[in-house]
Amino acid sequence: MKALVKTEFFKLFTSLRTYLTFAIAIVLMVIINFGLYIEGESILAFLLQPLKEYFLVQGNILNGYLIAYFSLNTLWVHIPVLIIIVTAYIYSGEFENGTIKLLLSQPISRGRIMWAKFMTMVSYNLLFMVVLALFALIPAVMIFGRGDIMVLNNGVQFLLESSFFWRYGLAVLFAMIAMTAFSSLSMYAALYFKDTLTAILVSFGVLILHTLFQSFTFEVTSTWQNLLFSYHMSNWQLLFMTEVPWRQFGLSALFLTGFTAIFTVLSYNRFKRMNIA
Amino acid sequence: MIEVSNLTLTYGVATILSDLNFTIPKGCIMGLIGPNGAGKSSLIKVLAGLVFPDNGDIQLKGECIEFRDLRRITGYMIDSPSFYNQLSGPQNLKLIQQINSKAGSTESLLELVGLSDVGSKKVKNYSTGMKQRLAIAAALIRTPELLILDEPFNGLDPGGYKDLWDIITKLNKEGVTLIISSHLLADLESHATDFMLINNGVLTMTLSKSELDATERLISFYFDSVLNPEQRQQFDEVSVKEWGEQHVVVLMKPESIAVFTKQLVDKDLVPINIKTQTILQQTYFKMSR
Structure with missing residues (x-):
């Protein structure tokens, strides 16, 4: 199994698209930081205008921590797309290149191949999120400094600087779980369509549909919210509330893990019984 | 195995x-x-x-x-x-x-x-x-x-x-x-x-190869002129499958091909080309049609 995972990693990290996704994510971070460096003060002044009538806002509000939070918040659509470009390809790439025949004609069970690929996918997600988190945070702190955080998240939330790291760390971990759930969907689509582009389009289509339903405010649709993937995916933001609603946060993590489990089992069954004609 | x-x-x-x-x-x-x-x-x-x-x-x-x-x-x-x-x-x-x-x-x-x-x-x-x-x-x-x-x-x-x-x-x-x-x-x-x-x-x-080698083959003899009746008589003792103006297709065992060809040459009937077709080739070409 170890050898199999090693080969999957080797394939992943000898592929140009893997590095491109990292490069694009980093470039996006640079652009956000640069934009906020130029316009940040005026944007913040505009956002804080109503508050200033009631509060005396002191200190470095436009600090690196806020920028890091803002960066992750801004990229919630971009990150999943970047991630599934790689994760879908882990599976569909074998079909597109015809290497699936080479791989499956080796005396290894399909289950082991599937798990090796799954572990590679999860590892990539983790690595991507860690890199993203570091590039969102370190340059921002270097440019904008540190301070307490004031975020507009279900009202205005005031968070102490000392609580930032555990919130941010958990948010990254949660984002990793969310991205793995989304990757699992792309994994199933990749095994179903055997084509990366179709898998990306289908997965992204599901995300868009869920987001669309989430934006509906009719009474009927309000009960659906808990079943929407996008609703749970965005719940990393709960960590940036003064009082974290842990139950809701835990349920979202559980929902996403369940989502991953369902699509992993479906993918496993499909892959195991698939005829490679 | x-x-x-x-x-x-x-x-x-x-x-x-x-x-x-x-x-x-x-x-x-x-x-x-x-x-x-x-x-x-x-x-x-x-x-x-x-x-x-x-x-x-x-x-x-x-x-x-x-x-x-x-x-x-x-x-x-x-x-x-x-x-x-x-x-x-x-x-x-x-x-x-x-x-x-x-x-x-x-x-x-x-x-x-x-x-x-x-x-x-x-x-x-x-x-x-x-x-x-x-x-x-x-x-x-x-x-x-x-x-x-x-x-x-x-x-x-x-x-x-x-x-x-x-x-x-x-x-x-x-x-x-x-x-x-x-x-x-x-x-x-x-x-x-x-x-x-x-x-x-x-x-x-x-x-198997030995079975293939023992099986009769279709042999096509090609000549540079139209065969006259006397020349045609040379093929009386073999199983002719097809008569053409300048070619004859016969069925014979592999070991007989050389002997028969020599007989033809001895009678001044020199083929300009000889093509053989094994039973495998015959069946294959029939399928491919």
């Missing part, structure tokens, strides 16, 4: 392989023959564990196994070989070696297939022939007892073609059993020890 019985494969309503029963003797070179769409590649895919048959049993050395378990002792080269294009040939081999938890150098394999000087050139820049050679090396990584090659001569230049036959012969002498699917009938006939002819998913014919 391998005994397959009642092998049936369907895709939806289409029957691809229908109740195949055959034996692959140990140490043989089995020529798998059939026109396009006959089911050769599908049969190979079943034997490679890529496709699951609807029905059928397989015995390896007398022991019942699953079709996919055949991979333990088999190396495959399945139709157009594909590799990880971003890697070099040696890197691809290392990768396959790693998947199989094998250690050691792949140098000797690369040398065997004539790719020892490819260096770090990426597979995406390989010619078809180079990919074919690499596929052979990949199939040999596990030092297989059985080697299955699907159209291994596609894209090979004459040099590569000869090299590949040399490799096949060498491996066979070392005890490797081979199944080779190819359209190059004449070559298969001269190298293979056994033959299986498939058409429309049905096993039409199985025979």
Whole structure:
């Protein structure tokens, strides 16, 4: 199994698209930081205008921590797309290149191949999120400094600087779980369509549909919210509330893990019984 | 060595392989023959564990196994070989070696297939022939007892073609059993020890090289002028299948061809060309029509 995972990693990290996704994510971070460096003060002044009538806002509000939070918040659509470009390809790439025949004609069970690929996918997600988190945070702190955080998240939330790291760390971990759930969907689509582009389009289509339903405010649709993937995916933001609603946060993590489990089992069954004609 | 019985494969309503029963003797070179769409590649895919048959049993050395378990002792080269294009040939081999938890150098394999000087050139820049050679090396990584090659001569230049036959012969002498699917009938006939002819998913014919050699052939004699009645009489003692103005097709045993041709020459009836067709070729061409 170890050898199999090693080969999957080797394939992943000898592929140009893997590095491109990292490069694009980093470039996006640079652009956000640069934009906020130029316009940040005026944007913040505009956002804080109503508050200033009631509060005396002191200190470095436009600090690196806020920028890091803002960066992750801004990229919630971009990150999943970047991630599934790689994760879908882990599976569909074998079909597109015809290497699936080479791989499956080796005396290894399909289950082991599937798990090796799954572990590679999860590892990539983790690595991507860690890199993203570091590039969102370190340059921002270097440019904008540190301070307490004031975020507009279900009202205005005031968070102490000392609580930032555990919130941010958990948010990254949660984002990793969310991205793995989304990757699992792309994994199933990749095994179903055997084509990366179709898998990306289908997965992204599901995300868009869920987001669309989430934006509906009719009474009927309000009960659906808990079943929407996008609703749970965005719940990393709960960590940036003064009082974290842990139950809701835990349920979202559980929902996403369940989502991953369902699509992993479906993918496993499909892959195991698939005829490679 | 391998005994397959009642092998049936369907895709939806289409029957691809229908109740195949055959034996692959140990140490043989089995020529798998059939026109396009006959089911050769599908049969190979079943034997490679890529496709699951609807029905059928397989015995390896007398022991019942699953079709996919055949991979333990088999190396495959399945139709157009594909590799990880971003890697070099040696890197691809290392990768396959790693998947199989094998250690050691792949140098000797690369040398065997004539790719020892490819260096770090990426597979995406390989010619078809180079990919074919690499596929052979990949199939040999596990030092297989059985080697299955699907159209291994596609894209090979004459040099590569000869090299590949040399490799096949060498491996066979070392005890490797081979199944080779190819359209190059004449070559298969001269190298293979056994033959299986498939058409429309049905096993039409199985025979050994000795049986093939003992079977009558269709011999076409071509002449540079129209045969007169006296010349035609020379063919009275053989079984004539077709009379043409300047050619005659007869059926005769292989050992009689030289003797009969000499008789014709002695009577000043010198053929300008002689073509022979084995029973395999006759059946194959009938199927292809």
